[in-house]
Amino acid sequence: MTPYDADETPQPDLASPPGAPDRGAPAADGAPAAAGQTTGQTTGPAPVTPADAADAARLVSFGLQPKLLPARDADYGELLRRYRDDPAFARLADAVATGLGLVVLEVSTRAGMAVTAAEDSVFAVRMGDYARRASADSADRFLHGLAHLAVAALAFPRPEDLADDGYIGRITVNGVDAFVRQACRRLEERAEQQGENTDPATDAPGLESAWRIYARRSATGATKDARRLAGSTTGIIAKAVTFLVDSGFLQRTGDDAGGAYRTTARYQLQVRDMAGSAAMAELLDLGIVPVADGSASLLPGEDTDALDLVADAGLPFHSG
Amino acid sequence: MTFPAQGPAAPQLNGVNRPAPGPAADEGLARRLRALACTAPLHDLDARKANLAGEYGVYAMAEVALAVIDLVTLNMDFDTGADHEEIVAKVLPRVAAQTPGRPTAEHERVARWVLENLINVGSVDRGFRAVYGTFTTDGEYVRRDYDFKLIEEVPGAGGSVYLRATDEAVNVLVGALDTDVTSAQIAAEVKLEVLISRGRLADAQLAAEQARYRTVQYAETLRRTLDATRRNVRAVDWLETVPDMINEALDHVADRYRHENAILTNIRKARDEAEEPEHKRRAAELVDIVKDCIRRHTQLQSRLLEAGPLFRAEQDRQAFATPVARAGLDLYGQLVAPVLPLPVEQATRVTDAFFAHGTGLRTPAAVRVGDLVEVLLTPPVEREHLGAEMPEPDLVATPDDSRFSEAQLDAAMALLDLPPDAPRRLSGLLAEARRSDPELPYLVALLAVHAASPPVGTAYRQGEQQLLFAVDDGTELADPEFGGADLIVGTALLDAAGMAADRSEAA
Numbered sequence: 001m002t003p004y005d006a007d008e009t010p011q012p013d014l015a016s017p018p019g020a021p022d023r024g025a026p027a028a029d030g031a032p033a034a035a036g037q038t039t040g041q042t043t044g045p046a047p048v049t050p051a052d053a054a055d056a057a058r059l060v061s062f063g064l065q066p067k068l069l070p071a072r073d074a075d076y077g078e079l080l081r082r083y084r085d086d087p088a089f090a091r092l093a094d095a096v097a098t099g100l101g102l103v104v105l106e107v108s109t110r111a112g113m114a115v116t117a118a119e120d121s122v123f124a125v126r127m128g129d130y131a132r133r134a135s136a137d138s139a140d141r142f143l144h145g146l147a148h149l150a151v152a153a154l155a156f157p158r159p160e161d162l163a164d165d166g167y168i169g170r171i172t173v174n175g176v177d178a179f180v181r182q183a184c185r186r187l188e189e190r191a192e193q194q195g196e197n198t199d200p201a202t203d204a205p206g207l208e209s210a211w212r213i214y215a216r217r218s219a220t221g222a223t224k225d226a227r228r229l230a231g232s233t234t235g236i237i238a239k240a241v242t243f244l245v246d247s248g249f250l251q252r253t254g255d256d257a258g259g260a261y262r263t264t265a266r267y268q269l270q271v272r273d274m275a276g277s278a279a280m281a282e283l284l285d286l287g288i289v290p291v292a293d294g295s296a297s298l299l300p301g302e303d304t305d306a307l308d309l310v311a312d313a314g315l316p317f318h319s320g
Numbered sequence: 321m322t323f324p325a326q327g328p329a330a331p332q333l334n335g336v337n338r339p340a341p342g343p344a345a346d347e348g349l350a351r352r353l354r355a356l357a358c359t360a361p362l363h364d365l366d367a368r369k370a371n372l373a374g375e376y377g378v379y380a381m382a383e384v385a386l387a388v389i390d391l392v393t394l395n396m397d398f399d400t401g402a403d404h405e406e407i408v409a410k411v412l413p414r415v416a417a418q419t420p421g422r423p424t425a426e427h428e429r430v431a432r433w434v435l436e437n438l439i440n441v442g443s444v445d446r447g448f449r450a451v452y453g454t455f456t457t458d459g460e461y462v463r464r465d466y467d468f469k470l471i472e473e474v475p476g477a478g479g480s481v482y483l484r485a486t487d488e489a490v491n492v493l494v495g496a497l498d499t500d501v502t503s504a505q506i507a508a509e510v511k512l513e514v515l516i517s518r519g520r521l522a523d524a525q526l527a528a529e530q531a532r533y534r535t536v537q538y539a540e541t542l543r544r545t546l547d548a549t550r551r552n553v554r555a556v557d558w559l560e561t562v563p564d565m566i567n568e569a570l571d572h573v574a575d576r577y578r579h580e581n582a583i584l585t586n587i588r589k590a591r592d593e594a595e596e597p598e599h600k601r602r603a604a605e606l607v608d609i610v611k612d613c614i615r616r617h618t619q620l621q622s623r624l625l626e627a628g629p630l631f632r633a634e635q636d637r638q639a640f641a642t643p644v645a646r647a648g649l650d651l652y653g654q655l656v657a658p659v660l661p662l663p664v665e666q667a668t669r670v671t672d673a674f675f676a677h678g679t680g681l682r683t684p685a686a687v688r689v690g691d692l693v694e695v696l697l698t699p700p701v702e703r704e705h706l707g708a709e710m711p712e713p714d715l716v717a718t719p720d721d722s723r724f725s726e727a728q729l730d731a732a733m734a735l736l737d738l739p740p741d742a743p744r745r746l747s748g749l750l751a752e753a754r755r756s757d758p759e760l761p762y763l764v765a766l767l768a769v770h771a772a773s774p775p776v777g778t779a780y781r782q783g784e785q786q787l788l789f790a791v792d793d794g795t796e797l798a799d800p801e802f803g804g805a806d807l808i809v810g811t812a813l814l815d816a817a818g819m820a821a822d823r824s825e826a827a
Contacts, residue, residue, distance in 0.1 A: 064683055102681070116681055123681035127672065130679070142664050145671025148678050149659070153651035162649055174475050180656075187661055197350060199464035202451055210667035211660040216467040218446035220475045221439070222404055231444045234475055247680030258475055266680075275678030276649040282673040286666050288658050 048092060055079060056093040060100065063113030064123075066248025066266060070112045083107050105273055110165075111265040116274055131239065133231070138206065139213045143233065146214065147240040149279065150180045152271045155250075155263045162272050165265070171250075173258030176237050177219055184211040234258055350454050354466050357450030358488045361470060362386065365437055376430065378419050384434045387414050392471055393485040401474055401482035408432055438471045439483075446473065562631075566624050573621045577614060584610045592781055724763050731756065732763045736771075736788060736809065743810025746790070750799055765802055768809050780819055787812050 059079040062068060070076045083090045084107070093113070097104050101121030105114040117123035133140045154176050155169030156162040188211070191198045200208035214233065221229035228235045241261055244250040249267035254260040365381035391410050395402030408431045415427040440446050447469040456462055470489040476482040584607065591603035649655075655674070659667045724732075735753055738744060746768050753760040771790040779787050790807040797806040 064681065066680060116677075119676070121681075122684055124676070125679040125682050127675060130675075138664065138668060142668045142671055145668065145675040146659070149651075149656060149671055149674045152674075152678060153656045156651055159650045162651065177475075183656065183660055197454060197464065199452075199466050202463040202465055206665035207663045209660075210662050210664045212467070213664050214660075216445050216447055216469075218469065218472055220481050221441070221446055221473045222481045232446075232473075243679065247682075249680060270678060270680060271651070272649065275674045276651065276655070278677040279655055279670050279674040280649065282670045283655065283658060286662070286669065288662075 048088070052089060052092055053096070055082070056089060056096045059083060059093045059113055060096045060102065060115065063097070063102075063104075063115040067246070068112065068248075070109050076112065077109065080107060080109055080112065083113075103274070105266075105269040108265075111269060114266045114269050116270055130243070139217075140231075140236075142210060142213055143217065143236050144240070146180070146210070147176070147233075147237045148244075148275075150176050151237065151240055151244065152267075152275065154179050155267065156271065162268065162276070165268070167268070169263040169268075170253070170260065171241070171263075172256060172260045173234055173238050173241060175257055176241075177234050177258075180214055180233070181219070184215040187211045188215060350452065350464075353452040354450070354468070357448070357452070357466055358468060358470070360450060361438065361440070361448055365434060368437075372433065374426070379415065379430050380418060381430075381434055383418075384411060384415055384430065385438055387411050388431075388435055388438060389470065389485055389489050392483050393490060395483075401476070401484040403480075403482060404435070407435060407483060411435075435471070439473060440469075566628075569624050570621065573617045573624070576617050580610050580614050580617070584614070724759065728757065728760055728763055731760060732767060735760075735764060736767060738788075738809065738811050740786065740811045740813050743808050745795075746805075746807040746809055747797055747799055749809060750802065761801060768807055771809060772807060774812075779814060783816050783820055784814055785816055787814055 058075075059082075062070075062073070062076045062079065068076065070080055083093055090107070093107075094104055097113075097115050101118050101123060102115040103118050105111070105116055107113050117125070127141060127144065131140065131144050151171060154171050156167070157169075161167045161169060187209070188198070191209075198209055198212060200212070217231070217233050218229075220232045220234045223229050228238055230236075230239070238259060241250055241259065244267065245252060245261070247266075249264055249270060250261040251264060252259065253262050362382045362385045365385055369376045369379060369381050388407060388411050391407050392402045395406065408428065411431045411434075412424075412427055415430050416422075416424070419427070440448055445467065447467055450466045450468070451463055452466060453461055453463045468488045469486045471483050472486055473481050474484050587603050587606045587610065591600060591607055655670070659670050662670075732753070735749060746765070749764055749768070750761045753764045767788075768790050771788045772792070774787050774789045776787070778784075788809070789812050790809045792805040792807055795806040797804050
């Protein structure tokens, strides 16, 4: 996230090579770009020209097409190089993005111009638009949100995976479902061991434990036209991953286990810099402070509090 | 579907006279209420059959439902479950037996109706809900929802959907599930052995079927555990718990395998020697069941053997990579795990925040009126139901590559049809064969060699009258084409009546 004050005037950049005549050359709109160059050459540090602004906006527009890869588009790649080499241009592009209601996560050749919607921006995705049932039914609303959280958690299972720029996560739809179900089952077993009665009170559905909502929704279901049952948990997860593919966050790799996907650099940035921290903030706001020392260790017996839930998963047989 | 509790007007016996029972006493009651609720969908079927359009009162729906649950449980495989169509097809004979005069389409409709109602297709959860009341620790009376499923649909390979009987359903079916899986199975099998040795096959079949239910449950428990291992290495204790578990399971498999093979041998004998067709059929069914148990154990074992290499590969990937300088957020440990136990109201706040910041952006669509008209006027694309046409397969007749013709076999059999009191030397038979056909000696030699180890057991069981045999008395064979012993080939007469008496005695 690059906090940027849009009102700030772009400062002439002394560090930029004054004799860089080919700076704006690859821009498609030739005539204004040529004008920009001339000005740049005569006065040294370049003031912003309409051509620069057009290029910056163009770079942002590339960023708005999340599935577009810089490696596939020469113009895109050229503009990214310019962003990297020319701080004045970089500030201009950042300002354009901020003005549109976008947050710049990273600008690099691997992720492209990774921008995301700021809160209340026109680009933001709203739950009501995402799934119609979600606005009416609180259980559905929760399940759709949880699906996204679970996909991320399974795509980056360890803190190191989320931090490592080179890491590519792989998930399948059925895998995500099984993973969440497993976690729910553990909570169920734990509640049983403690003799709790987790059946919710009839007149207070909001107090039902979250895991129960997931556990009692069926995983799949037969439909008349052999499509996935939209209200089932695999249907909800499939919707989430399909949506993430459209956001340029996942790439489909196969049809195994309900659909196999791998993550992109953008997804990692989005989860690491935006979603993870936002959800954490909300959780802390609820007074829950999950503790982790950040190094998930393979060695048994060294489980952190955060992993405690996984570790005492009570292995094999819960008989009697 | 919700089964409502009794209205608030229901009299409370524990009113003023008695204090409210403590939660401990109430817990057992709650458990029984939940167990009772599991049977409600079955009763409900019989109650609701009157509402179906048509004369469906004659069908015993609860019976069909129990049969369906039975079938689903038996067809639950290690990887997948039972197929919808398969279950419908298998339950049809029972439905048809209830009303033989009715058309098959109606039988099928009943079978489907029962299956769909057991899944409860109409509800979004595809499950059932029962309401019951308990007292809290403060003595307050609270109504609670109990959600359960009887048959659930699970994703199978290639996007297909399979059926599985839930634990609740198995409870309804088998009952008394609160026992140790292993010991219950051992008990069931010991019982089976005793039953077989006493020749009581009807009871034996019941016990064998129960043993198989146990086996299915056992496999299911293990599958869940192995799945967890596959997903997250650090989630399980690979120093002690898992190796212990795997060893235990392998021991179990080895033990059961030995045990069931012994049973199989016993029943096979019982099957082959049983005279009464009813006994024979039961024994044959039993053999199938035990074979199925053995197959499940073998499947289990191969899964167990995969676990070790999988762990090592995952460890290589996860533990021996270069550590990253900065520590990241532990999505599962710090977000998913704490969120799931929260009340759904609070949990939704967290998931909403994640959703709002984790879905990326969407460029708002701007519609031009011109495009809109075109889109609205485009006819919908027909979904192809049958897929592409299959090309006609090009069949080529396989050439008959048998070495000997039917006529040659007949000639050889005629040659070997020796009178029981006059055995012959192989050399003489070969010479005679060579005179009629130069290829024939090979076939005669082959049959003679086979006769050296005659199928006595088969002949005994099938009650044959005579048997071809060959004996080596040490004489060397002098023949231009063959070497070895000059066998004495002859026909032995068998005491068919005596053998039959023997067999019925054994049975």
